[in-house]
Amino acid sequence: MEPRVKRLFENIEKEMDEVPDAVVIANATDPHLDYTFFYVTRLEVGRFEGSVAVLYPDGELHVITSLLEAESASKGDFNLHVFKTIDELNEIVDDLLKNAKKIGINGDELTYKMYNFIKKHAIDNSELIDISKFIKLTRMVKDEAEIKTLRKACEIASEVAELMIDFIEPGMIEYKVAAEMSYEMQKRGAIGPSFETIMAFGKNSAEPHYSAGEAVLEKGQFVLMDFGAVYKRYCSDITRTYFCGPISDKQRKIYETVAEAQRLALDTIKVGVPCSEPHIVAAEYINSTEFKDLFTHGLGHGLGLAVHDGGGLNPRAEDIIMEDGMVFTVEPGIYIPGFGGVRIEDDIVVRKDGPELLTTARKDIIEL
Numbered sequence: 371m372e373p374r375v376k377r378l379f380e381n382i383e384k385e386m387d388e389v390p391d392a393v394v395i396a397n398a399t400d401p402h403l404d405y406t407f408f409y410v411t412r413l414e415v416g417r418f419e420g421s422v423a424v425l426y427p428d429g430e431l432h433v434i435t436s437l438l439e440a441e442s443a444s445k446g447d448f449n450l451h452v453f454k455t456i457d458e459l460n461e462i463v464d465d466l467l468k469n470a471k472k473i474g475i476n477g478d479e480l481t482y483k484m485y486n487f488i489k490k491h492a493i494d495n496s497e498l499i500d501i502s503k504f505i506k507l508t509r510m511v512k513d514e515a516e517i518k519t520l521r522k523a524c525e526i527a528s529e530v531a532e533l534m535i536d537f538i539e540p541g542m543i544e545y546k547v548a549a550e551m552s553y554e555m556q557k558r559g560a561i562g563p564s565f566e567t568i569m570a571f572g573k574n575s576a577e578p579h580y581s582a583g584e585a586v587l588e589k590g591q592f593v594l595m596d597f598g599a600v601y602k603r604y605c606s607d608i609t610r611t612y613f614c615g616p617i618s619d620k621q622r623k624i625y626e627t628v629a630e631a632q633r634l635a636l637d638t639i640k641v642g643v644p645c646s647e648p649h650i651v652a653a654e655y656i657n658s659t660e661f662k663d664l665f666t667h668g669l670g671h672g673l674g675l676a677v678h679d680g681g682g683l684n685p686r687a688e689d690i691i692m693e694d695g696m697v698f699t700v701e702p703g704i705y706i707p708g709f710g711g712v713r714i715e716d717d718i719v720v721r722k723d724g725p726e727l728l729t730t731a732r733k734d735i736i737e738l
């Protein structure tokens with residue numbers, strides 16, 4: 371019995387009259403892997419291309435994989451089926467779905483090819499239903515094992531953010547600093563960066579989705595870094611903005627405004643609050659200052675096995691109510707085209723009385 375599988379079916383049951391007889395999670399080829407496969411199997415190692423998980427309402431979990439992944443899969447706690455030939459694969463899946471009149475699929479992640487694979491193995495007159503909404507809701511609420519892993523991913527990123535305070539100097543190139551950060555994260559146990567590291571000097575910091583280019587750091591510039599670590603498949607995501615001194619009055623004002631917006635947003639976060647609330651509070655504050663309309667994105671997103679793990683803190687999320695264990699980024703920013711920007715991002719767990727901070731790097735005004 372896998373409690374995560376059980377919880378998924380419980381969430382389906384809350385809204386659907388008839389729950390599916392089975393849910394099938396099917397990976398195609400990397401990068402078309404459904405992280406829900408890793409969520410239910412808890413497998414920390416292995417790629418599992420072409421592997422399939424079959425989930426039943428009582429929490430029973432079956433995993434079908436090839437010989438290539440047999441060793442990695444043997445570490446899991448589920449019913450394992452290893453196939454050597456395609457005929458064997460077909461036989462196993464046919465057998466697991468022989469009583470399933472309704473089959474749940476993850477429409478958000480399933481490729482057309484794997485959809486047809488499931489359809490081929492479903493019995494006649496069976497129905498395939500998209501249950502991606504419930505998968506998202508289930509994965510949004512992290513259990514303590516997940517939070518422990520996320521805490522470590524965040525600790526690695528926080529340490530590296532602080533390490534950069536002494537490392538970065540005028541004359542350095544953006545991409546070389548980004549490379550140093552990846553190296554330092556991996557030295558601390560990360561398997562790699564959780565996305566392309568953003569290292570933006572000067573006016574480049576006004577582009578929220580810049581990456582790292584060839585700009586050379588000069589005195590008086592913003593230094594915006596947005597990055598994260600993958601640890602045991604779980605992602606952290608942190609942003610710090612430093613200044614290659616001396617800092618100007620305008621830079622200071624932008625920073626203090628973003629920092630206050632983040633404090634106000636964090637103050638709203640607790641169990642029972644709509645996910646739209648923190649964004650509204652942060653945006654209203656920024657819009658009441660001279661930096662009106664310069665906060666141009668949502669306040670935060672869900673975080674977990676994926677960097678954008680479903681759900682988020684934005685004005686459209688009024689129907690999703692915060693629950694204990696939800697993990698979000700909280701990242702207000704102000705961006706002035708041609709001048710530069712500031713973003714401060716932390717990762718938090720929603721708790722009963724307020725947010726539990728997972729990222730801990732310094733965020734006072736720092737002149738390098």
Ligand SMILES: [Mn+2]
Nearest residue numbers: 607699701715
């Ligand atoms: Mn983020």
